[in-house]
Amino acid sequence: MITEADYKKLRDVLYRRTGIDLDMKRFKILKPKLEKLMREMGYDNFRSFFHDYRFKKNKEVEQALLNTVTINETYFYREKHQFESLVNDVLYQIDKIRPKDEVIRILCAPSSTGEEPYSIALHLLDEGKLIEKRDFEIVGIDIDSNVIKKAQKGIFTKRSIQYVPPHILKEYFTQRGMSYEIADFLKEAVEFKVVNVMDKFAMKKLGKFDVIFSRNMLIYFNDESRRKVAMTFYEMLKPKGVVFLGHAESMSRIVSVFKTAKSGSSIYYIKD
Template sequence: MSNAALEKIDAADFERFRSMFYRKTGIHFEDSKRYFVDKRLHERMKATGHPNFKSYFTYMRFQASGEEFQNLVNSMTVNETYFFREEYQFEAMTREIMDELDSYRPPGEDLRIWSVPSSTGEEPYSIAIYLIEYWKGLAHRDVELISSDIDSNVLASAKKGLYSKRSVQNIPLPLVKKYFKETNGQYQLSEDIRESVSFTLANILSGSNMKQFRHFDLIFCRNLLIYFDDESRKKAAHVLYDAMKPGGYIFLGHSESMSRISSMFKVRKFGDVIAYQKPLAGGA
């Protein structure tokens, strides 16, 4: 089927899709994103053999497996990141926060870290490398590292651990040589680091889906809330709060602020680095 055979998506259809996608993911597409959305919808219509939006939309909505909706999510989400992004947060983690969390927890209990969204794995793998290199507490305290995303394609890519030169450009060269093997301009992450992260599919605004994500000591949720409107941000804040242990911390992206979303968290500063803490029992 050629692109010319595909029926144009009108304003009513765009609004119908936008409303449905928002309800399911919390992501709201502004009118300025119309060209991007139409292009992605036409790509999926062509791939599934549907010449018009109504036919495709019905197929996608009522497909029992949900596979096409997942394909649509994968095509609509943007995933661009690199290792050691906003490195100052990793520094605060290993310099102060992990020691504080270690002091709260009983001996023998794992510290649990959640990275969401995982994108193609640069963030959770950065966390793993930073902990190994810079947190001495690993000598006596195990860490469980889980990373999640709504996009199944990026999860598959993350598990492979194969990256471009751009992705690793911020990593000091000795660490690149220590943890990666370069082949034809591609950088393969070591198996030990890849096996240190568990990747899972997750929609942070899906109540039933999120019940399995609990008891985290530290959450990295960077540059996700910027895609949500105010209502979805508040819902996400509650989800993240429920996923944390008392005394746990969450990092957001540099342009995001939990204080403008929710009053449940306590603002903590570690030098110039801001983190948000779920109060300990008793309001400490």
């Protein structure tokens, strides 16, 4: 039902709106998924499905399409040296320059199913000293509404929690059969929202942040989308706020407005 030419049309619009690149290599895998989605949504031809997506005639089509094509791989304590640099070094530097009663705000854009923002919360709890003297707010956003629902539920697989240290697992998770549920107070402490990072208006509505984690998303974007998102992050950061990217990503290749810094083996970027 969906041809390569149809897929290319879809690819163009999706890329412009979200930065997500539907690689031609994924055509074979995505074709049956997209056809199933079309059938389930009552479309018997690509033309009308694409028309409704393109002209935003049906919001459900757009969300269902996004939920089908995103790649959501994530796990707790992924590249944990960055969380260690955050709680043992970077946050102490930020703490020194912020008024004593100001909340320190951390954004994970994107959060996928929540392992990254929860890992930050767990590192803060484990470090202990900072959260005794400061309030923290952690926000996770993603364009995929299914992963945001999963993040809010806070139930994870064994594979996802495999790198969580045993003492943390014991204290903050409850095992239920094959699943691990994170403590309720942590679910309440981390806020999750469906937001497209390319939507500058929706991003700015989230407010100003001290730290932005944006790992393993920009690698899939083209240069122009990367630049746009990097500049949105820049505007959303408080003075001297910082960005952490994934290990394959580098801000200096995207924009020149950030100063590069190092903490242990972690590179991060400071709003200058």
